[in-house]
Amino acid sequence: MKKIDFDALIKEARNTPSLPEARARELFTEFEARLAAKKIRPKIAPAALFAGLGMTGVLLGLLAVFIFHPFGQAVKGTEVVVRANVLPPEKLKVGNTYVFRQTSKSEPVKEVALTFGEATVVKLESRSEKRDFWTLQNGVIAVDNRNAVYKNRIQIGPYVFDEIGTAYVLSKTNDSARLSVAAGLVRVSNVESARVEEIAPGANWMGRVSENGIKTDLSPKPDLAARLASWRQGAEFSWVGPADLLLVKKGQCLRVDLRTGEKKSEFRLEIPTQIRTIRFSDEALAVATHSDFLYFADRNGETTSVRVGSQSAENIFWFGKRLAFVNAEGKISIYGPSHELEKSFTVLTGSLWEGVLVSDRFLVLPDTSARLVVVDLERASVVKELPLEEPAAGRLERKASFVEVPLPGKKIAIEDKNIF
Amino acid sequence: MPSADTRERDENWIRAFQGGDGSVFQKLYLAYLPPLFSFIKRHLYCDDAAAEDLCQDIMMTVYEKLPGFLFKAKFSTYLYTIALNRLRNVKRKKTALSLDEKIPGDGEASFLDGVVEPGTPHQGMFGRQVHELLKTGMETLPEKEREVFALKEFDELTFEEISEITGQSLRNIQYLKEKAQKRLKEYFEQNGILWEEVRA
Numbered sequence: 001m002k003k004i005d006f007d008a009l010i011k012e013a014r015n016t017p018s019l020p021e022a023r024a025r026e027l028f029t030e031f032e033a034r035l036a037a038k039k040i041r042p043k044i045a046p047a048a049l050f051a052g053l054g055m056t057g058v059l060l061g062l063l064a065v066f067i068f069h070p071f072g073q074a075v076k077g078t079e080v081v082v083r084a085n086v087l088p089p090e091k092l093k094v095g096n097t098y099v100f101r102q103t104s105k106s107e108p109v110k111e112v113a114l115t116f117g118e119a120t121v122v123k124l125e126s127r128s129e130k131r132d133f134w135t136l137q138n139g140v141i142a143v144d145n146r147n148a149v150y151k152n153r154i155q156i157g158p159y160v161f162d163e164i165g166t167a168y169v170l171s172k173t174n175d176s177a178r179l180s181v182a183a184g185l186v187r188v189s190n191v192e193s194a195r196v197e198e199i200a201p202g203a204n205w206m207g208r209v210s211e212n213g214i215k216t217d218l219s220p221k222p223d224l225a226a227r228l229a230s231w232r233q234g235a236e237f238s239w240v241g242p243a244d245l246l247l248v249k250k251g252q253c254l255r256v257d258l259r260t261g262e263k264k265s266e267f268r269l270e271i272p273t274q275i276r277t278i279r280f281s282d283e284a285l286a287v288a289t290h291s292d293f294l295y296f297a298d299r300n301g302e303t304t305s306v307r308v309g310s311q312s313a314e315n316i317f318w319f320g321k322r323l324a325f326v327n328a329e330g331k332i333s334i335y336g337p338s339h340e341l342e343k344s345f346t347v348l349t350g351s352l353w354e355g356v357l358v359s360d361r362f363l364v365l366p367d368t369s370a371r372l373v374v375v376d377l378e379r380a381s382v383v384k385e386l387p388l389e390e391p392a393a394g395r396l397e398r399k400a401s402f403v404e405v406p407l408p409g410k411k412i413a414i415e416d417k418n419i420f
Numbered sequence: 421m422p423s424a425d426t427r428e429r430d431e432n433w434i435r436a437f438q439g440g441d442g443s444v445f446q447k448l449y450l451a452y453l454p455p456l457f458s459f460i461k462r463h464l465y466c467d468d469a470a471a472e473d474l475c476q477d478i479m480m481t482v483y484e485k486l487p488g489f490l491f492k493a494k495f496s497t498y499l500y501t502i503a504l505n506r507l508r509n510v511k512r513k514k515t516a517l518s519l520d521e522k523i524p525g526d527g528e529a530s531f532l533d534g535v536v537e538p539g540t541p542h543q544g545m546f547g548r549q550v551h552e553l554l555k556t557g558m559e560t561l562p563e564k565e566r567e568v569f570a571l572k573e574f575d576e577l578t579f580e581e582i583s584e585i586t587g588q589s590l591r592n593i594q595y596l597k598e599k600a601q602k603r604l605k606e607y608f609e610q611n612g613i614l615w616e617e618v619r620a
Contacts, residue, residue, distance in 0.1 A: 003614045004550050010573050013554060019457040019472075021450070028449050031476055035483065 246299070248278055248285070253301055267301035281318035286325075288316060294325055296339045304339050315365070317357050319377050326355065326365060334380060343380045347373055354395035356403055358419055364403055366392035372405065374419055386414060430495040438487050445486075449479055452499055459500065462574050463507050463567075474510065478503050493584055500577070501585045504567070550613065557607040564588075565600035572597050 019027075246255045251269040269275075273291040287295040293305040294316075308325055315326035321337040330348025335341055348367045355365035362383065363375045372386040394406030402413040430451075436444040453475060460471045481502055489498060558566055564586075571582045579597075583590045605615045 004608070006615050009550060009554060013551070014462075014574050014576070019454040021454075024450050024453045027453060027472060027476065028446055031449065031479055034476060034480065 246280070248275075251275065255299070265300070269295075269297050269301050270303055271295050271297075277316065279316045279318060279323075281321065281323075283321065286316050286318065286323055296323075296335075306335065306339060306341065308333060315354055317355075317363060317377075319357065319360055319363075322377075324363060324377050330367070332375065332380075334377065345380055347375060347382050353392050356396040356398045358398065358403060358416065362420065364396060364414075364419060366396060366405065372396075372403075372414065384419070386418065388412075427494050431491060434486060434489055434491075434495065438489070445483060448482075448495070452496070453479070455496075456499065456503060459503060459575060460507065463504075463570060464510065474506065478506050481506070494581075497581055497584050500571075500575075500581075504585055553608060553611055553613065554604070557604045560607060561600050561603055565596050565603065568593055568596040569600035569604075 246253060248269065251271055253265075253267050253269060255264045255266070269285075269287065271287060271289060273289040273293075275287055275289055277288040279286045279288075283299065285297045285299075287297060287303075289295065292307050294308045295303050295305045297303045308327060317324045322342070323335045323339075325333045325335070326348070327333070328350065329346070330350050331344055331346045333341060333344040348365060350368035353366045355363055357363050358374075361376060361378045363377055365373050365375065366388075367373055368391055370388045370391045372388060372392075373382055374384040374386070375381070376383045388405065388407065390407050392405055393408045396406075397404040399413070402415045403419065405412050405414060430448065433444045433448050437448070456475050456478065457471055460466070460474050461468075464471065464474070466474075478499070482499060485502075489495070558570070561569065567586065568582060571577045571585070572579070577585070579590055579593050582588075582593050586593065588596075608615045
C-alpha cells in the first residue's frame with residue numbers, strides 16, 4: 001500500500017492562488033460603483049449613533065438638516081461617478097447640474113458619448129423600470145441600466161453589444177457575431193450616433209448580428225440555453241459548421257447542434273498543463289499553454305504537440321490550414337497542415353502585443369521598437385515596415401478598413417491602403 | 421490569522437468608519453479581500469470570476485452592517501461568519517438549480533487544481549491522484565464535518581474561531597474535525613493509500 005504524508009498534503013492544498021494587489025484595487029473601484037449603483041449606505045446602528053453623538057447631538061443634527069436642506073432646489077455640482085462599464089446610477093433630476101466623473105482611466109466609457117465634467121440634465125425619459133434615457137445640456141443622451149455590470153462586449157462597426165444581467169455573447173468573427181441570450185437583455189448601442197439602437201428581446205433568443213443589424217435565425221431549446229449559460233463562464237467557444245457550437249472548458253469539449261439542441265460529441269483534450277489560449281480553425285484547435293509546448297488538437301480531441309520555446313500565447317493565427325505562432329522574441333514559426341514546422345524566421349526585435357491578420361495571408365505585428373511590421377505569411381517575408389511615434393501600448397484591432405493601433409494615451413488608425 | 425496589532429488596527433479603522441469616515445473602508449477592503457478570495461475559492465471550488473463576484477457581495481454586506489459592529493469578536497471572525505453564511509446559501513441554490521444532465525468538469529474548479537508547486541512532495545502522477553482523492557474525499561464528508569475540517573486545516577483557524585463563526589460549541593467542533601479526519605483516512609485506505617501522520 002502506498003503512503004502519503006498527510007501534513008505535506010494539507011499544506012499543498014492550502015496553497016490556493018491569491019488575488020494580486022492590483023486586481024484587488026480594480027475590484028475596489030468596481031465595488032464603489034456597485035455601492036453607488038445600488039445606493040447602498042451603511043445602516044447606522046442606533047447604539048453606535050447614540051454612543052457617538054448623544055441625544056443632544058442627534059436633535060441638533062436634525063435641526064440643522066431641517067434648516068439647511070435645499071428641499072427640491074437644484075443640487076448643483078453633485079458628483080456622479082461613472083465607472084467604465086456602468087453608467088451613472090442615480091436617478092438624475094431634470095434641471096439639476098451634476099459633475100460627471102469617471103473613476104477608471106484604464107477602461108473608458110465607450111457605449112455612450114457621455115460628457116464628463118459639469119452638465120445639466122434637461123430631459124429625463126423613463127421607458128422602463130430598468131432603463132432611463134437622459135438628455136444632458138449638450139444634447140448627449142446617456143443610458144442607465146441600474147445594477148448592470150457589463151462583462152462582455154463586442155463591437156461590430158458602429159454597434160456595441162453588451163451583456164446585461166444574464167445575457168451571453170458567445171462568438172465573434174471579423175465582420176459578424178453570433179450571440180445567444182439565455183435570459184435577460186443584450187443592449188445594442190450605436191456608438192456613432194450615441195444612442196441605443198435596439199434592445200434584443202429576452203429569454204432564449206439566438207441570432208446572428210452583422211453591421212446591417214440583427215437577424216434571428218436560431219432558437220435553441222430552453223434547457224440547452226440554460227446548459228450553455230452554465231458552460232459559458234470561462235469557456236472558449238467556436239462555431240463548427242452552420243449551427244454547431246464547440247465549447248472548450250478546462251480541457252473538456254462539448255459539441256452541440258444549436259438547431260436541435262442535441263449534443264453531438266463530448267471529449268477531453270489530453271493536455272497536461274494549464275491552457276492559456278485556444279484558437280480555432282475549421283478543422284483543428286491550437287492550444288497555447290503555460291509550458292514551452294503548443295498543442296494541436298483535432299475535433300475529436302486527438303492532440304499533437306510542438307515545442308515553441310518562450311511563450312506568446314496571444315499571437316497565434318490560423319491562415320487556412322496552416323498556423324503562425326509569434327513568440328515573445330519576435331520569431332515567427334509557421335506550421336503546415338500536418339502541424340509540421342515549415343519555416344521559422346525572426347522579423348521583430350520583440351513582441352509584447354497581439355497583432356492582427358488583415359487578410360488571409362497578411363499579418364500586422366507591433367514591434368517593441370516603435371514600428372508595425374507587415375508579414376506575408378505565404379511567402380514568409382516582411383512586406384513593409386511602418387514607423388510609429390512610440391511602441392504600441394496594446395493589442396492591434398481590426399476595424400472595417402483600417403487597423404487600430406493603441407499608443408500611450410491615444411489610438412491611431414492605419415488604413416488598409418497603407419498596409420498593402 | 422490577525423495578530424493583536426492587526427486587531428487593534430482593524431478596530432481603529434472600524435471606529436473611524438462608524439464615526440463617518442467612509443474612505444477608511446478601502447483599507448479594510450484591500451486588507452481582507454485577498455484572504456476572503458482564497459477562502460471562497462477553497463470552499464466553493466469556483467473559478468476566479470465567480471469568487472470575485474461573491475467577494476463583492478460579501479463586502480457589500482459588510483459595508484452595510486459595519487456600523488453595527490460591536491467589537492465583541494475580531495473583524496476577521498465577523499467577516500468569515502458572513503462569508504460562510506453566504507457560501508451556504510450559494511451551495512443551497514446551486515443544488516436547487518442543478519441541471520438534470522451534468523456536464524463532466526462543469527465549472528467546478530477545485531482548490532486543488534493547479535496549486536501544487538514544483539518540488540512539493542505530492543507531484544507527478546501519484547501526486548495528482550492523491551490530490552484528486554483528497555478532493556473527492558472531502559466531497560463525501562457530511563457538510564458540517566467538511567466545513568469544520570476545511571476551516572481548521574485549509575483556513576488555519578483556531579477551534580475557538582471556528583466555534584464563533586459556526587455558532588457551535590468548542591467540543592462539538594473538535595468532535596466534527598476528528599470525525600472528518602477519520603472518515604478521510606478511511607477513504608484513502610479504501611483507495612489503497614495509507615495516510616501517514618507525521619505531525620506532533
